[in-house]
Amino acid sequence: MLFAWGVSALALMIGAGLGARALIDPEWAAKFVRLKADEQGGGQAEFRATFGGVFLALHAAALLLTGFYLLGGEYVIGVCATGAAFVIAAGWGGAATGRAISMWRDGADTKFNRMSVGVEAAMAFAIAMPWLVWFLL
Numbered sequence: 001m002l003f004a005w006g007v008s009a010l011a012l013m014i015g016a017g018l019g020a021r022a023l024i025d026p027e028w029a030a031k032f033v034r035l036k037a038d039e040q041g042g043g044q045a046e047f048r049a050t051f052g053g054v055f056l057a058l059h060a061a062a063l064l065l066t067g068f069y070l071l072g073g074e075y076v077i078g079v080c081a082t083g084a085a086f087v088i089a090a091g092w093g094g095a096a097t098g099r100a101i102s103m104w105r106d107g108a109d110t111k112f113n114r115m116s117v118g119v120e121a122a123m124a125f126a127i128a129m130p131w132l133v134w135f136l137l
Contacts, residue, residue, distance in 0.1 A: 001137075004114035004129040006072055008085050012063040015088070019055025023048050034112070063128075064129050082130050090127035096120035 022029035026047035031038055033051060037043020065081035068074065099117045103109045111133070 001133055002070075003129070004133040005066060007129045009063060009066050009070070011065065011123050012059045012085070012088070015092075015123065015127075016056050019052050019057070019059060021052075023035050023052030023056055026052065028036060058088055058091075082134070085127050086102035086131050089124045089131070092120050092124035092127060096124060 018032075022032070026037070026044045029047040029051040030043075035047075037047060062081065062084035065077060065084050069078040069081040081083055096117045099108075099120065103113050103117070
């Protein structure tokens with residue numbers, strides 16, 4: 001079970017790192033997700049807010065709860081950490097599902113999308129690992 005928590009924590013760190021990088025460098029985030037900011041001036045703020053702030057805050061909050069659980073072992077914190085990880089994993093899984101549907105329905109079967117759906121599914125699996133281990137035991 002400790003291994004599952006470690007994998008989940010590592011994936012949460014990756015998600016938080018992506019958010020921190022996007023918060024600091026919205027142009028990098030735009031290139032990473034292959035989108036362009038609009039010319040009205042709000043585009044950079046959107047990349048900082050959505051791909052930066054949301055990603056960083058969600059993953060960091062779940063990582064904080066995970067850390068409290070691993071260091072202190074409190075049952076209530078563990079339940080919260082597991083729930084937070086499950087919700088974030090569902091988000092990554094939803095992203096993978098949406099991208100897979102787009103590949104199927106919209107003819108968007110590109111190398112980038114195939115790689116992205118694999119990464120998104122792997123992140124969902126890694127973050128949800130404590131739930132999966134608990135469910136299977």
